[in-house]
Amino acid sequence: MYEDALIPKLGVVTQIRVETPDVKTFRVVGADGKKPFVHIPGQCAMLSIPGVGEALFSITSSPTVEEYIEFSIKKCGCVTDWLHSMEPGQNVTIRGPYGNGFPVDTDFVGKDLLFVAGGIGLAPLHSVINYCRAHREKYGQIDVVYGSRSMGDLVDYKEILDDWMKEDGINVHLTIDNPQPEWDGHVGFVPNYVTELKPDISKTVVMCGPPVMIKFTLAGLMDLGFDRKNIYTTLELRMKCAIGRCGRCNIGSKFVCKDGPVFRFDELDELPNEY
Amino acid sequence: MKKISKAKIDELFKAISAKETLYIPVDDSEGQAAFIPYAEGLKMSEDLNTVRSAKDLFFPQVESLVNFKMDGKHIEIIDAATEKKPFVIFGVRACDARSFDILDRVFYYAEPKDSFYIERRDKSTVVTLACNAPEETCFCGAFGIDPAEPAGDVSAWQDGESFFFKANTEKGEALLAGLPLEDAADDAADKVKEDIRKITAMLPLKDLDLSKFGPGKTQELFNDPAWATLSESCLGCGTCTFVCPTCQCFDIRDFDGGKEIRRYRCWDSCMYSDFTQMSAGQPRPTQKERFRQRFMHKLVYYPDMHEGLFSCVGCGRCLRKCPIHMNIVKVIKTIGEEK
Numbered sequence: 001m002y003e004d005a006l007i008p009k010l011g012v013v014t015q016i017r018v019e020t021p022d023v024k025t026f027r028v029v030g031a032d033g034k035k036p037f038v039h040i041p042g043q044c045a046m047l048s049i050p051g052v053g054e055a056l057f058s059i060t061s062s063p064t065v066e067e068y069i070e071f072s073i074k075k076c077g078c079v080t081d082w083l084h085s086m087e088p089g090q091n092v093t094i095r096g097p098y099g100n101g102f103p104v105d106t107d108f109v110g111k112d113l114l115f116v117a118g119g120i121g122l123a124p125l126h127s128v129i130n131y132c133r134a135h136r137e138k139y140g141q142i143d144v145v146y147g148s149r150s151m152g153d154l155v156d157y158k159e160i161l162d163d164w165m166k167e168d169g170i171n172v173h174l175t176i177d178n179p180q181p182e183w184d185g186h187v188g189f190v191p192n193y194v195t196e197l198k199p200d201i202s203k204t205v206v207m208c209g210p211p212v213m214i215k216f217t218l219a220g221l222m223d224l225g226f227d228r229k230n231i232y233t234t235l236e237l238r239m240k241c242a243i244g245r246c247g248r249c250n251i252g253s254k255f256v257c258k259d260g261p262v263f264r265f266d267e268l269d270e271l272p273n274e275y
Numbered sequence: 276m277k278k279i280s281k282a283k284i285d286e287l288f289k290a291i292s293a294k295e296t297l298y299i300p301v302d303d304s305e306g307q308a309a310f311i312p313y314a315e316g317l318k319m320s321e322d323l324n325t326v327r328s329a330k331d332l333f334f335p336q337v338e339s340l341v342n343f344k345m346d347g348k349h350i351e352i353i354d355a356a357t358e359k360k361p362f363v364i365f366g367v368r369a370c371d372a373r374s375f376d377i378l379d380r381v382f383y384y385a386e387p388k389d390s391f392y393i394e395r396r397d398k399s400t401v402v403t404l405a406c407n408a409p410e411e412t413c414f415c416g417a418f419g420i421d422p423a424e425p426a427g428d429v430s431a432w433q434d435g436e437s438f439f440f441k442a443n444t445e446k447g448e449a450l451l452a453g454l455p456l457e458d459a460a461d462d463a464a465d466k467v468k469e470d471i472r473k474i475t476a477m478l479p480l481k482d483l484d485l486s487k488f489g490p491g492k493t494q495e496l497f498n499d500p501a502w503a504t505l506s507e508s509c510l511g512c513g514t515c516t517f518v519c520p521t522c523q524c525f526d527i528r529d530f531d532g533g534k535e536i537r538r539y540r541c542w543d544s545c546m547y548s549d550f551t552q553m554s555a556g557q558p559r560p561t562q563k564e565r566f567r568q569r570f571m572h573k574l575v576y577y578p579d580m581h582e583g584l585f586s587c588v589g590c591g592r593c594l595r596k597c598p599i600h601m602n603i604v605k606v607i608k609t610i611g612e613e614k
């Protein structure tokens with residue numbers, strides 16, 4: 001077989017979990033039944049259904065999981081519709097891992113971490129959060145602020161309730177946009193919730209979610225006195241090759257697929273505002 | 276140095292093409308030059324530059340990556356790579372020869388390497404040809420390219436009677452060794468070079484000032500108001516990107532042929548509106564942003580990523596082909612001079 005980074009390998013979807021009305025989590029192994037590759041939290045992979053196309057997704061499982069990798073995928077177009085309609089046992093093609101990932105073994109070590117996620121934005125953070133939980137001794141306090149439109153739109157809700165919220169080393173703050181009869185937690189938008197919680201400005205913040213959430217959360221953190229060097233986010237641009245070759249995903253002199261998708265805000269300040 | 280009389284050029288082409296595929300620039304019925312495989316009777320074009328550059332031979336406009344078969348839940352991955360045979364390109368101009376260096380940095384040296392491109396590059400021998408008559412649209416000199424001293428595995432020159440050849444690489448030496456050539460003095464092409472340099476010294480664009488561009492200029496140039504006026508009448512047709520020897524953007528697509536699904540890549544253009552279109556939004560909503568991307572990439576972003584090397588070789592193709600007469604020279608002059 002001809003070898004090139006653009007030629008994918010075969011994968012098998014072994015499990016599909018329904019997370020929300022439009023998000024499912026897919027468990028993928030290689031053709032040999034093993035984990036297809038080792039990744040860093042925050043990295044992505046290209047999944048494809050031949051004839052439909054390829055699309056890039058964050059790897060949501062932690063690198064500490066030895067048996068498989070997982071993706072949480074929102075239904076929004078050709079490839080994602082197809083993935084949502086399939087059954088376990090289906091072959092897909094896979095290539096990766098791509099991107100820089102989060103500095104979990106360098107800059108994050110010894111820091112108090114505040115994760116802020118909105119909607120499907122939890123996908124890239126899920127991997128980091130579980131990696132940090134697995135290496136709990138390396139980090140300070142861990143806080144997670146996670147919000148969605150409604151209770152039913154919270155991704156990984158069961159795992160959050162059963163694992164994260166029962167653990168001592170991690171504080172989870174959930175919120176939904178509007179009140180619901182069966183919800184007794186916080187109601188309101190993520191950015192406001194973050195400022196209400198008055199996080200200490202020594203924390204390292206990792207944000208992921210829709211652009212409006214990022215914008216207002218960032219503004220709130222700036223008002224509190226946070227340093228942009230300590231705030232991380234991931235960017236999403238249209239991608240085809242995911243390896244810095246096809247010329248599609250640059251912002252100025254950086255390729256989001258290769259130099260990102262993880263950026264610090266002080267790094268983004270250096271780039272033209274074109275994302 | 277080696278030489279052959281011009282009357283015997285067909286003998287030379289026959290000798291090369293007996294062993295490997297030989298591409299030479301040939302005019303079609305409308306006088307448009309393109310590199311095509313040599314066959315007896317074909318005459319080499321006198322044109323300075325082919326309409327499309329020789330990059331097609333390393334990075335074809337459409338290329339299969341891999342094939343698939345789908346059967347229920349089962350997918351089979353099938354090799355689509357075809358065997359690539361050694362080939363020779365004859366008559367590449369100095370500007371296009373530099374464009375290969377620019378593409379090499381993206382496809383040959385950057386990780387992960389592009390196997391398709393590398394295989395073609397490794398199997399090729401490039402014979403360049405000095406430009407006896409550089410045109411008014413040429414500005415290779417602005418990028419430090421000397422049309423009298425083209426790079427490549429073999430450099431060639433021509434005067435009224437003869438072609439002269441000098442090998443620059445082992446591949447070039449191997450090619451020349453097997454050909455019916457005569458020996459020539461080392462300075463045999465000097466007169467030709469001198470004449471060429473006399474012409475380049477008089478070209479209207481020879482003093483094009485690039486000092487406002489290059490690495491580190493993003494902040495300074497990105498919000499320049501001139502982008503709006505320069506891009507105003509751009510049609511977004513993408514012609515400039517398709518004829519450009521250094522443009523490298525591609526798309527990856529699937530074609531379902533019934534029995535098999537073919538995944539291929541094909542040239543794409545940053546001048547097209549759907550290039551960066553996402554469900555969540557569009558980072559380059561108008562032609563202004565797309566236009567700016569093309570020129571900023573050539574003059575600032577690429578140099579940022581590649582030690583100051585510009586991603587334009589001054590071939591002048593975009594000057595000749597743009598339907599609205601917009602081009603990189605106007606960009607360089609407008610943005611470069613206003614500061």
Ligand SMILES: Cc1cc2nc3c(=O)[nH]c(=O)nc-3n(C[C@H](O)[C@H](O)[C@H](O)COP(=O)(O)OP(=O)(O)OC[C@H]3O[C@@H](n4cnc5c(N)ncnc54)[C@H](O)[C@@H]3O)c2cc1C
Binds near residue numbers: 058075080239261554
């Ligand atoms: C770094 C990165 C990480 C991502 N992680 C996740 C993830 O964990 N989970 C998840 O559900 N999605 C993720 N995405 C988004 C995902 O790649 C797109 O939703 C997907 O490409 C859409 O493919 P499709 O074939 O279903 O849609 P298409 O039918 O191709 O397109 C539907 C619409 O989406 C647009 N589109 C194409 N590419 C993208 C893109 N990259 N982002 C947004 N819209 C796009 C199309 O232009 C069109 O308007 C990520 C994207 C990037 C770049």
Ligand code: SF4
Binds near residue numbers: 520521586592593594
């Ligand atoms: S930008 Fe124009 S002049 Fe420069 S290399 Fe491309 S086609 Fe030639």
Ligand code: SF4
Binds near residue numbers: 509512546599
């Ligand atoms: S600059 Fe000219 S050739 Fe290029 S896209 Fe615009 S109109 Fe077409």
Ligand code: FES
Binds near residue numbers: 245248249250255256
């Ligand atoms: S997706 Fe091709 S360069 Fe980033």
